Amino acid sequence: MPHLPELLSPVGSFSSLQAAINAGADAIYFGVEQLNMRTRSAHSFQIADIKEISKTCHKNGLKAYITLNTVMYDHDMQLLQSILKEVKKQKIDAVIASDYAVIEPCCRMKIPLHISTQANVSNIETVQFYSRFADVVVLARELTLKQVEHICTTIKRKKIKGVSGELMKVEVFVHGALCMAVSGKCYLSLHSQNASANRGACVQNCRHSYTVTDNESGEELKVENEYIMSAQDLCTINILDQLVKAGVSVFKIEGRSKGAEYVQVVTECYREAIISIGNNSYTSEKIAGWMERLSAVYNRGFWEGYYLGHKLGKWTKGPGSVAIEKKVYVGRGSKFYPRIGVGEFLIESGSIKPGDTLMVTGPKIGVLKEKINRLMVNGSEGTTAGKGDKITFPVLARVTETDKLYKILPREDA
């Protein structure tokens, strides 16, 4: 059995970071300020957060990579320098980049470099070219399994080594959103809202529904599916053994702007799958189980991407997620009783009753999901808790005021 790949999880908040650690990621990637591909995202890290991210990751034995993979302008250079200085100081394990304005200073400052999927690496010649600057290349998401395998075997055959002196490593996306355009190189968003996807500001026009109208007659053309540009999400858990066999070194999960529960579930499933491949217990029953768990968190429906040579044609049937569960915000953490390991939560909206499944997300907890059989309301057992009530239940980690409490509900339309 070949060497098992590293599992790389997306982190867009401290809650997601903790979730990735708890779920068994080998490494995480994150972005700061406006120079990453998720600048529109609600949560965003600042330069000052790099220190804590690095400390938390290294304490838990994870590697931390920073994305600096947007298109860079001249007015970004000083900010870029400030970020790189902090990256070097805090010993972030690598920078993920595609612009030469980032590649060059990383080489100069001896910061390990990974070539982003934004560079659209699709052949061995390009891998060879980037080997002068980097140690890892993230391949374009449009390649087939055979093409990926060919690149991996040629690296070994030709002994193409990166800056560190080790053989170049190949990283591929295994799970998450896919673009209708070639790996993010899309101008739809820029055309319609002046919001460049290549500066992380994509407004996701491709996820909308469209009709086609004949301007002369006003007649509407019949289009089978109105979501004509919205690709379904990539999910490779059923072909993961083939990707391992192909010689891929790093499995990357997309989703820095998604919630901590997504990071937790997806990382857990892929971690279990990698272990199963390692000990020859990768079975179709297990795959079915993982698929079910993956379907519960944010997704637009799954397909195996381009790896199996499918034509671009797996379109979503609606806007947003088709996850079979949804989370509804009900309140936040208010107190923690460390001796008995019980957390107290203030209900701010909705109601909770015994039997409900609750989820807590927070920077220290990550994600915690629990079915409440006995409901303790304001200190005594109750049958329902509403706005203003305080509920308590056992929690493994310290509860703080930044922790959010959600109720998990099945989606009615799923």
Added chain:
Amino acid sequence: MPKIIQYRNKCIGCGICYELQPELWRMSKKDGKASLIKATEKKYIYSREVHTSEEIKSREIARACPVKIIQVL
């Protein structure tokens, strides 16, 4: 007089405001974000009044901003 407000910490530094209205905007070399010239700051929100003749153009900038962090009151 119309007032321009910029929620600067959400700026992604695309430069469209500076491109369309260089009289009022410049790109900060320090952090790569757009700066509203002669604005006063309160809790990372920048604002200033401008002459009425600038209003139409300023509204155009507010519409053009991809992350909608500019307002004209």
